Amino acid sequence: MADKVLMKGNEAIAEAAIVAGCRHYFGYPITPQTEIAAYMAKRMPKIGGCFLQAESEIAAINMVYGVASTGLRVMTSSSSPGISLKGEGLSYLAGADLPSLVVNVQRGGPGLGGIQPSQSDYFQATKGGAHGDFHMIVLAPASVQEMADLTVHGFDLADKYRMTSMILADGTMGQMMEPVSLDLEVKPMPEKPWATTGTKLQRKHNITNSLSLDPEELEMLNFKRYERYKVIEENEVMYEEYMMEDAEICIAAFGIASRVAKNAITEARKMGIKVGLIRPITLWPFPTAPFKAAADKVHTFISVELSMGQMIEDVRLATECRRPVKLVNRAGGMIPSPEQILEAIKEANKNGGAN
């Protein structure tokens, strides 16, 4: 095994993408994800790849569309306001069934917001991301190592299901430094007979397009796409359970929030409170089953988020509102403290599931 290196989360994403065979990056700088572009700018020319700083986020996502059409691995990255700009392109990629990797290192919003970390693009990422019926696979890393691992996995899934994988990180995950192994397992890329690689006069033209002239045909494409989404929901869910064996209280948290939650759980356990954590790693498909199962055992759920409470709705849906789901949150670039979470745990423990 190769030695570990010390990397920022943003760099880990960039290097992992290169390991996964990505040789095309298009982007536009925005804090707190700029190191992805900066890293690509330094690395791509040395390995025969293409780094291009586009004139805008909109241009960058459409360049992604172009390369994705040829079947090559391609990515872009941005932070919250920049992802909104890419929205139209994300929908077009979905409409044309093209694989791509898109990174959102979230910052506080709405609007221009600020540069401090946030998770307030959860709705945007998991409920479509732009106009039309579509999903993206949404992956939420909680360490710098996972930033690398899930980037490779995201490329694999994107190719396998011909759709966009989004890495939904936050500013802290992007900026923090941790040891990383870049010894990453990359699966062979599937055949892409649909790619526009030139007919060589041996086959019919391939066309990548999101426009359908016939509404019935467009409906059929939507039906087929949703059949594929069903397969993903059945096969690609990822989550981590932490101290759930005997838990009476279950925290739901992803990314940076789950790390703070683990600190709070350690403190609560010292006081004898049985609390555990379910950490969704795929936000779409959402890990419905473990939450549903937990509702049989725990009396209270606590959703910890860097937003006004977005994932909490999926927790309520998954548990069919059989148990109270409380919210512990900060917004606008602030991070909940372990003490704040601990208070909520103690309160839930006192109430024992009564509202």
Next chain:
Amino acid sequence: MEFKRMTLLAGHYGSGKTNIAVNLAFSLKKRYDNVVVADMDIVNPYFRTKDSTEDFEKAGIKLIASRFAGSNVDLPSLPQEMYSLTDDKTCHAILDIGGDERGALVLGRYAPMIQEEGDYEMLFVFNSARPLTPDADSAIEVMREIEWAGKIPFTGIVNNTNIGEETTPETVISSMKKAEELCEKTGLPILMTTVHERIFSSLEDKIPNLYPLKLQAKIL
């Protein structure tokens, strides 16, 4: 280590400049009354010298930083007070310069005054566990870019090789060869090797000019 009036810390981003700057400031304060830390980083949005504001205040160390550092906006500006570094020759200063050539660009503005006075060390912070500076040659590439942007040639090297919490004494020992190669190829001395205080005692008799670092408070 003997301190010049100004100690400049530059290097690849994430090489550990800010942590070293904070630690050196406290060492300086033990010897001199008038100590100033200048946060010249206009590149990095999080984890700044300014995060140590409270500790500096308690110790009586003066901090000069952008009023926007650690705020919600990304304004690459420096306060006019920064000129006091070269105007006030009674102070001893640590200059924490932003990463890479983009971060070093701001140094160019102060370079003529710093060089005219001549009482400074310009230190390259080297971490061979960073993926873009794994060896002497790649580090030299970064050094040349920084010197071009900052307009001050390096005068020494700080070996700060670490992989965060997983750093072992062996990590540091095996980096010495690379640091020595860097020293040979550039003709610059290794003025110190910095290690986390946790492993300081196990290396003290093995590495010359070893300096123990306390880490800045982490969020997690």
